[in-house]
Amino acid sequence: MKPVDFELHRPATTAEAVALLAEHAPEAKVLAGGQSLLPLLNFRLARPEHLVDLGRIAALAELRRTRDELVVGAMVRQARAERSPAVAADAPLLAAAFPNIAHPPIRNRGTVGGSLAHADPAAELPAVARALDAVLVAAGPAGRREIAARDFFQANLMTVLEADELLVEIRFPRAAPGTGASFQEVGRRSGDFALVGVAAQVTVRDGVVEEARVCVTGVAPTPHRAAEAEEPLTGRPLTEARLAAAADALRAAIDPSGDLHAPGEYRRDVAGTLAVRAVAQAHRRATEHAAAAA
Amino acid sequence: MGSRHEIEIVVNGEPRRCGTAARTSLADLLRDTLGLTGTHLGCEHGVCGACTVLLDGEPVRSCIVLAVQADGHAVTTIEGAGGPDGGLSPVQEAFCDAHASQCGYCTSGMVLATQALLEERPRPTRAEIDEALGGNICRCTGYVQIREAVERAAEGSGAR
Ligand SMILES: Cc1cc2nc3c(=O)[nH]c(=O)nc-3n(C[C@H](O)[C@H](O)[C@H](O)COP(=O)(O)OP(=O)(O)OC[C@H]3O[C@@H](n4cnc5c(N)ncnc54)[C@H](O)[C@@H]3O)c2cc1C
Numbered sequence: 001m002k003p004v005d006f007e008l009h010r011p012a013t014t015a016e017a018v019a020l021l022a023e024h025a026p027e028a029k030v031l032a033g034g035q036s037l038l039p040l041l042n043f044r045l046a047r048p049e050h051l052v053d054l055g056r057i058a059a060l061a062e063l064r065r066t067r068d069e070l071v072v073g074a075m076v077r078q079a080r081a082e083r084s085p086a087v088a089a090d091a092p093l094l095a096a097a098f099p100n101i102a103h104p105p106i107r108n109r110g111t112v113g114g115s116l117a118h119a120d121p122a123a124e125l126p127a128v129a130r131a132l133d134a135v136l137v138a139a140g141p142a143g144r145r146e147i148a149a150r151d152f153f154q155a156n157l158m159t160v161l162e163a164d165e166l167l168v169e170i171r172f173p174r175a176a177p178g179t180g181a182s183f184q185e186v187g188r189r190s191g192d193f194a195l196v197g198v199a200a201q202v203t204v205r206d207g208v209v210e211e212a213r214v215c216v217t218g219v220a221p222t223p224h225r226a227a228e229a230e231e232p233l234t235g236r237p238l239t240e241a242r243l244a245a246a247a248d249a250l251r252a253a254i255d256p257s258g259d260l261h262a263p264g265e266y267r268r269d270v271a272g273t274l275a276v277r278a279v280a281q282a283h284r285r286a287t288e289h290a291a292a293a294a
Numbered sequence: 295m296g297s298r299h300e301i302e303i304v305v306n307g308e309p310r311r312c313g314t315a316a317r318t319s320l321a322d323l324l325r326d327t328l329g330l331t332g333t334h335l336g337c338e339h340g341v342c343g344a345c346t347v348l349l350d351g352e353p354v355r356s357c358i359v360l361a362v363q364a365d366g367h368a369v370t371t372i373e374g375a376g377g378p379d380g381g382l383s384p385v386q387e388a389f390c391d392a393h394a395s396q397c398g399y400c401t402s403g404m405v406l407a408t409q410a411l412l413e414e415r416p417r418p419t420r421a422e423i424d425e426a427l428g429g430n431i432c433r434c435t436g437y438v439q440i441r442e443a444v445e446r447a448a449e450g451s452g453a454r
Pocket residue numbers: 029030031032033034035036037038039054074075100101102103106109110111112113114115117118120122123124125161165166167168191192193194339340341
């Protein structure tokens with residue numbers, strides 16, 4: 001099918017985009033890469049009267065690093081971030097997540113900010129943002145505000161962004177030396193949205209897990225940050241018994257619902273299995289990274 | 295009422311200027327306004343890959359790109375994949391040789407995705423081929439011959 005008619009605005013600056021949203025909200029929607037929005041428009045599941053295209057705002061497509069942070073503009077395309085050496089070095093978990101998102105042609109258009117703003121409960125990037133305690137920066141008529149990833153996702157496809165607000169950039173803390181990451185998921189076919197996915201990032205020092213970050217996608221309306229799995233792993237060397245304990249703690253903490261693709265029990269079980277694989281691989285990479293840095 | 299826009303795009307090397315409604319997809323602009331019907335529409339929601347074209351050399355789904363989003367950019371469709379004399383490209387030859395096309399509905403997307411892959415990786419591994427073409431659905435061939443065609447095209451390009 002084809003979308004209903006709408007008016008398309010093509011602002012050149014963030015300020016213009018915010019003004020357009022303020023003028024036309026709630027009948028206006030932001031257009032980023034279009035890889036989630038345009039299918040919805042084609043099916044007429046969404047019928048916005050106005051679209052505000054962010055494609056011409058150069059400032060939103062910047063990728064830079066500060067002393068402590070990797071700052072990814074909302075309009076940075078997923079494929080570009082996937083190939084970026086800065087992303088691989090500073091946010092290895094983000095880099096590990098991209099190959100799991102759809103197929104390359106979708107990532108050529110889809111943006112980092114678009115995936116976070118869309119907040120699909122099975123998407124990879126919201127889990128990464130939660131795992132890394134990223135800060136999401138929004139711009140609105142009253143100026144800018146910083147939102148912790150913990151507070152950003154509210155429900156299935158719902159975030160705290162107001163109708164006249166725009167996500168402008170995402171700040172990821174730069175990984176410490178001796179950090180490794182892994183993103184593990186199962187789906188019905190490669191390229192599909194995950195049934196369950198686990199993001200893990202581990203930092204090791206002197207053979208001890210200094211920090212473990214684990215977040216699960218597909219098991220709840222918003223990403224599940226698995227503090228219960230991180231706790232038994234932290235401050236100790238990694239052992240199989242501790243990995244198993246972390247997986248059990250995770251399985252006990254979640255209560256995924258089932259659908260026609262997989263029952264909740266399966267998702268619960270597989271989340272634990274994927275957590276073991278993700279943490280083990282992240283740990284292996286962290287250990288290699290620590291050895292290379294030494 | 296929807297808005298209309300004047301856009302400039304380079305299509306298969308030729309600069310084009312056209313008016314379009316905001317809601318028109320790049321696929322519909324190519325097919326209906328420019329008459330380039332070699333770009334096929336299957337699902338119209340980004341899942342099948344039939345509508346794949348190259349936007350500044352990169353494969354994209356033209357059913358989920360607005361025509362206006364291509365303003366100022368270069369598009370390659372299957373009509374521009376062959377040689378200037380109208381002959382087949384090495385990738386197209388390889389698809390013929392390997393019997394990688396039956397009804398042909400997916401073929402324009404497959405050929406363009408292959409072309410983009412070989413630009414970036416002249417000698418792709420099986421895994422890289424599967425990753426690059428994994429989002430292109432073919433109802434007919436079972437994919438074995440398509441993979442073989444990509445391998446043949448890669449060998450051919452290596453020999454030159
Ligand atoms: C076949 C297919 C398979 C896919 N598989 C996956 C997958 O496995 N995993 C996955 O995570 N995703 C998947 N996607 C979705 C893809 O990653 C999208 O690119 C992404 O979800 C949205 O990003 P976008 O830039 O395309 O945003 P758009 O589609 O342009 O926008 C999506 C939504 O976010 C809003 N929005 C976008 N940017 C902003 C902003 N800066 N500020 C405020 N609001 C904003 C829009 O208004 C809209 O509501 C798939 C898509 C397709 C078509």
